[in-house]
Every structure is written in C-alpha cells, then in structure tokens.
Amino acid sequence: MVDGYLPKSFEEALKILNENDVTIYAGGTDLMVRHKNATALLPKFNKDLLYVGDLAELKEIKESKDSLEIGAACTLSSLLRIKEIPEVLKESIRQIASPAIRNMGTIGGxxxxxxxxxxxxxxxxxxxxxxxxxxxxxxxxVHIEDFILGPRKIILEKTEILKSIIIPKAEFNKTYYEKVGARKASAISKLSFIGLAEIKDEKVKDIRIAIGSVASKVVRIRVAEDFIIEKNLEAIKLELEEILNIYSREIVPIDDQRSTAVYRKTVALRLIQYFLNTDI
Ligand SMILES: Cc1cc2nc3c(=O)[nH]c(=O)nc-3n(C[C@H](O)[C@H](O)[C@H](O)COP(=O)(O)OP(=O)(O)OC[C@H]3O[C@@H](n4cnc5c(N)ncnc54)[C@H](O)[C@@H]3O)c2cc1C
Structure with missing residues (x-):
C-alpha cells in the first residue's frame, strides 16, 4: 500500500519532493500502464505518489517576444485549444491516442x-x-536533447520537477509531419518524422529534421543540417545521396511488435528524401 500526496501549491510540491522519495504523476496515462497489476487489482507502486496535475504553476502558458513557455502539466487536449501553440506540435498531438487519453495525458508526462x-x-x-x-x-x-538519455532515462534529479517547456520562436515556410502507425488513429508510432525549413530565394536558411522510433533516442543530426544550410535546392538534389548516408549511420532501429528495423529505416530515409526533394 502506498500513500498519495496532493499538494495545494507548487512550493508545497517541491517541499514534499525534497523530503520524501516519491513518484511524480500528472495524467497517469503512462504510469498506470507501467505499474499495472493483475486484472481487477489496483496498480502496484513501490513508492508514494505525488500528484502535480492540478498545480496552477504547471498549467501556465506564457508568451514573450522570443519564446513560448508551456506548463508541464498542460494536458495534450488543452494545448490544441491554445492559439499560440505551434501548429506542428498540435498536428502531432491530434494523432496521439484517443480524446480520453489526450484529456488526461500531459506534455510533461x-x-x-x-x-x-x-x-x-x-x-x-x-x-x-x-x-x-x-x-x-x-x-x-536544459535542452531536450540533453535531458533524455535513452528509453525511460532522463537526467531529472529525485528532488526536481519539470516545470515548463520553453520553445524559441522561429519561422518556417516548409513543414512536413508524418506519423507512421498501423492505422490512422489510436496507434503508437512505428516511426514519426518532422521536417521544418525556411527557404529564401531558393536557398535553405534553416532546416531541422527529427525522427522518432528509429533509435534509442530521437534522431536529429546537426552535421547533416549544417551540411544543407545555405545550399540551394538544386545542389541538395545533387548531394542527396551524401545527405542520406549521414542519416543512415544514425538511424539504427529495432524490431518490435509494431514494426521491423528494415521497414523503419527504409521509410525514415524515404521521408527525408521526400521532404528535401519535394515542394511541399
Ligand atoms: C491507450 C494509450 C495510448 C497512448 N498513445 C500514445 C501515442 O499515440 N503517442 C504518445 O506519444 N503517447 C501515447 N500514450 C502515452 C501517454 O498517454 C503520453 O505519454 C502522455 O503524454 C503521458 O502524460 P501523463 O501526464 O499521463 O504522464 P504520467 O503517466 O503521469 O507520467 C509519465 C512519466 O512522467 C513523469 N512525470 C510526469 N509529469 C512530470 C513532471 N511535471 N515533472 C517530472 N516528472 C513528471 C512521471 O513520474 C512518469 O515517469 C498512450 C497511452 C495510452 C494508455
């Protein structure tokens, strides 16, 4: 049997975290599955629980000239209703699970x-x-790339909480998101792809490509992006093979119940090629 803490304020939550060994939970949609028990029995936890899903400080959205700050306990559904949230983030959220899960699950979770x-x-x-x-x-x-070390491995200390996510503002005139799953809705990704670019006078001024489910962490390769930046679109087509080779080295998927490594790698490289070669 474990206890649950229901702090009334963010300060109280931090104090509880400082003085006790607890598991933080917000929507519980990952945690409850991870700790599920035999049918009809309550989930099995080995630590007391600290509920943070109702803390006002974790639900704020703040906009400044340069960035947008999103409270970690904002539910996925609530973000869909906020005008300032980048459209590409909304596009990915719309494809997560079902409305019921999106109403409970949080971005911080x-x-x-x-x-x-x-x-x-x-x-x-x-x-x-x-x-x-x-x-x-x-x-x-910390940058999200430094925060996540691998599957379920993050650098969060026992006394820390993720309070918010800060997104620097940027302009893109070419965006492409694709979630590849077994079906259109309620599917966990076989892989997912995001490409963002700012093209001016036929030249790439900014490019970011990130791919999920094709390695132990999201794949984003700065050397490949640096190689592409300031090139014109024709040059990219000519050097496509070289670019794909850089990505190919880092795309090391696994076989699992959702897909095979070969399928994931083939599709990931084709999506990169499609994004770079097509006027989307
Ligand atoms: C049926 C089903 C379908 C799903 N489909 C998808 C899908 O398609 N795509 C997808 O990405 N996910 C999916 N998920 C996973 C899940 O819904 C999401 O990952 C969700 O965003 C988790 O948020 P949560 O608030 O419920 O996290 P929780 O379960 O509350 O917590 C998850 C982890 O984060 C920690 N945590 C939570 N908040 C904080 C905080 N503020 N600070 C520090 N630590 C914190 C917890 O300790 C725990 O380790 C699915 C889940 C289910 C049950």
Whole structure:
C-alpha cells in the first residue's frame, strides 16, 4: 500500500519532493500502464505518489517576444485549444491516442516518460525546446536533447520537477509531419518524422529534421543540417545521396511488435528524401 500526496501549491510540491522519495504523476496515462497489476487489482507502486496535475504553476502558458513557455502539466487536449501553440506540435498531438487519453495525458508526462515513440518528442527536438527543471533549492534549463538519455532515462534529479517547456520562436515556410502507425488513429508510432525549413530565394536558411522510433533516442543530426544550410535546392538534389548516408549511420532501429528495423529505416530515409526533394 502506498500513500498519495496532493499538494495545494507548487512550493508545497517541491517541499514534499525534497523530503520524501516519491513518484511524480500528472495524467497517469503512462504510469498506470507501467505499474499495472493483475486484472481487477489496483496498480502496484513501490513508492508514494505525488500528484502535480492540478498545480496552477504547471498549467501556465506564457508568451514573450522570443519564446513560448508551456506548463508541464498542460494536458495534450488543452494545448490544441491554445492559439499560440505551434501548429506542428498540435498536428502531432491530434494523432496521439484517443480524446480520453489526450484529456488526461500531459506534455510533461510525454517528455519525462522518454519513450522513443513519444509523439511530441521529435517536434520538441526540432523546435529546439528547453526544459525548466526546478527543485526547492535549484533551477536550471536544459535542452531536450540533453535531458533524455535513452528509453525511460532522463537526467531529472529525485528532488526536481519539470516545470515548463520553453520553445524559441522561429519561422518556417516548409513543414512536413508524418506519423507512421498501423492505422490512422489510436496507434503508437512505428516511426514519426518532422521536417521544418525556411527557404529564401531558393536557398535553405534553416532546416531541422527529427525522427522518432528509429533509435534509442530521437534522431536529429546537426552535421547533416549544417551540411544543407545555405545550399540551394538544386545542389541538395545533387548531394542527396551524401545527405542520406549521414542519416543512415544514425538511424539504427529495432524490431518490435509494431514494426521491423528494415521497414523503419527504409521509410525514415524515404521521408527525408521526400521532404528535401519535394515542394511541399
Ligand atoms: C491507450 C494509450 C495510448 C497512448 N498513445 C500514445 C501515442 O499515440 N503517442 C504518445 O506519444 N503517447 C501515447 N500514450 C502515452 C501517454 O498517454 C503520453 O505519454 C502522455 O503524454 C503521458 O502524460 P501523463 O501526464 O499521463 O504522464 P504520467 O503517466 O503521469 O507520467 C509519465 C512519466 O512522467 C513523469 N512525470 C510526469 N509529469 C512530470 C513532471 N511535471 N515533472 C517530472 N516528472 C513528471 C512521471 O513520474 C512518469 O515517469 C498512450 C497511452 C495510452 C494508455
């Protein structure tokens, strides 16, 4: 039997975290599945639980000139109703699970769960998101790429909480998102792809490509992006093979119940090729 903490304020939550060994939960949609028990029995937890899903400080959306800050406990559904949320993030959220799960599940939970198939992750990598981690005695901001070490492995300390996600503003005039699943709705990704680019006078000024479920972490390769930036579209077509080779080295998927490594790699490389070669 475990206890549950229901803090009334963010400060109280941080104090509880500082003084106790607890598991944080928000929507519980990952946690309850991970700790599920035999049929008709309650989930089995080995630590007391700290519920953060109703804390006002974790539900705020703040916009500044340069960035958008999203509270970690904002539910996926609620983000769909907010005008300022980047359309590409909304597009990925619309394809997560079902409305019932999106009403409970939070963006912070999707990040901290650190599943290679987490659907907001490639988008947040591509948008250069930073995460605000707070404890009673400290505060730090880390890039999402440095936060996630591998499947279910994150750098969050026991006393820390993910408070918010900071997305720097950027302009893109070419965007392409594709979630490849067994069906259109309620499917966990076989893989997911996001391409964002800013093209001006036939030249690539900015490009970000991120792919989920094709390695232990989201694949985003800066050397490949640097290789493409400032090239014109014709040059990219001529050097496509070289670009695909760079990605190919980092795309190392696995076989699992949802797909095969060969399928994932083939589709990932074709999506990169499609994004780079097509006027979307
Ligand atoms: C039927 C079903 C279908 C699903 N389909 C998809 C899908 O298509 N795509 C997809 O990406 N996901 C899917 N999921 C997974 C899940 O719904 C999402 O990952 C969701 O965003 C998790 O959010 P949560 O608030 O429920 O997380 P929780 O279960 O509450 O927590 C998840 C993890 O994050 C930690 N955590 C949560 N909030 C914080 C915080 N603020 N600070 C620090 N740690 C925190 C918890 O300790 C836990 O380790 C599905 C789940 C189910 C049950």
């Amino acid at each position: 999707n990040i901290c769960n650190a599943s290679p198939a987490g659907d907001t992750l490639p988008i947040l990598y591509a948008l250069d998101a930073k995460l605000k981690l707070i404890s009673q005695n400290s505060s730090r901001e």
